[in-house]
Amino acid sequence: MRWERLIEEIQARIDQEEADRRAAEAAELQRAERARLRLPPRLRAQEGGRVRVVLRQGRLLDGEIADAGADWVTIAGDPRGSVVVPVAAMVQIDGLGWEPGAESIVAARLGLGHPLRRLARDRTVVEVEDVLGRQFTGTIDVVGADSFELAAHSREVPPRRANVTGRPTIPFAAVVCITAVGPA
16 A cells, blocks of 8 residues: 555656656747747737737827738728838837737738838828828828838828929838828
């Protein structure tokens, strides 16, 4: 009886050590997997989910991830309109999970130019906020590989009737966010 109890205790200790070893291995594998996970796939996995994002200039966005690409995300639900945000302009994101979605090769390659070309095609009036905190309002005319040209005009005037006050070229690296404020 005494030997049986001793054998049971030894077996229980061995089982516990094995369970602890497996748990440690699983935790290490999870840490290694997360170490390889980049932010854009996490953003794409959250499409349709609510997030709260603090931008470089302090602006707070609270809304739903509508779309995401290689280096940008579109957040819907802002009172002014949907907002395209470069990942590099994000300072903090709340509500983002660690699970990557099914990785789309196409989505992973769509850079910031993709949503900007869509805004240009639709002649959407936008507000552009840059890293200096300046805001430009107008319609995106031309989108290049790393910059775009904005036909600056008042938000209230349709682009076709607008008195264009300038056509600044804005590098992608200078953009904090682009808010779609109205239809053409």
